Amino acid sequence: MSDHEYRSDARSHWSQQISRWVRLACQREVQSPKPGNVSPGYDFADATVADFLASADAIAVVMAMASERSLGTTILDCVEATRRVVGHNTNLGIILLIAPLATVPVGQSLTDGIGTVLNAATVDDSVAAYEAIRRTQPAGLGEVKDQDLLQAPTQNLVECMRLAADRDLIAAQYANGFQQVLGNGLKWLAEAQQAIESSSLQITWLAVRFLAEFGDSLIARKCGPLMSDLVQKKAQELLRSGWPQRSDSSADLADLDAFLRADGNRRNPGTTADFIAAVIFAGLRDGRIV
Incomplete structure (x- = not known):
């Protein structure tokens, strides 16, 4: 096997692993009886365990290639993949949290690699992420003066998330290096x-x-x-x-x-x-x- 073939095979194996881990993580989350959440025997009127499992399959395929794509593209494509199978928001928060982690390349721990991923985020990533959020229409989002979701962002994704970090723990992860996760x-x-x-x-x-x-x-x-x-x-x-x-x-x-x-x-x-x-x-x- 040539070096090129070996590297290609290694990338393929890593992509398969990422896809498997994403799917397993989402499955274990929704199948565990957590208080107040959708779980077996506790469907909501607008969201079911089956919806979350279908969403897990959808984003696992997209996340598999995260390390070879821009962060914003991964986020937006995951949202679109979810919409194709369930038609409503089941997993925006999961996507926003797992996409940067899935982007950390093979050979690096998440703690060592997450900073590099976040520091590489651009305004284009903000544009894609904002579009993803708008398409999901999550509950309870108000208007803000700077970098509002209804406007075109002018700062990179980390800076945009930093502006929301004091009121949203998911946004805070982009500002603090995923401290609450890792x-x-x-x-x-x-x-x-x-x-x-x-x-x-x-x-x-x-x-x-x-x-x-x-x-x-x-x-x-x-x-x-x-x-x-x-x-x-x-x-x-x-x-x-x-x-x-x-x-x-x-x-x-x-x-x-x-x-x-x-x-x-x-x-x-x-x-x-x-x-x-x-x-x-x-x-x-x-x-x-x-």
């Missing part, structure tokens, strides 16, 4: 793996841990920051109660779940679910999950 998230995942035997319950705990630390950006946008703060407090109380180790603590989790599902699922912690998918992808990609 720092907090992977640390908490390791803690869950050590303390909890069930892999599904590990994901449930991870979601509650994120809520307890950060609240939820989607809840804040849809219901106001005070509601996000209340959800954060309830998650903190659940962790202090001794769940999941305490044998009679499942009712405490059920109470949080019921609260989040009330009011027509308006309190759905969708941003938290997006982070869970990203952390699982990072764990798979860097060998922390098998």
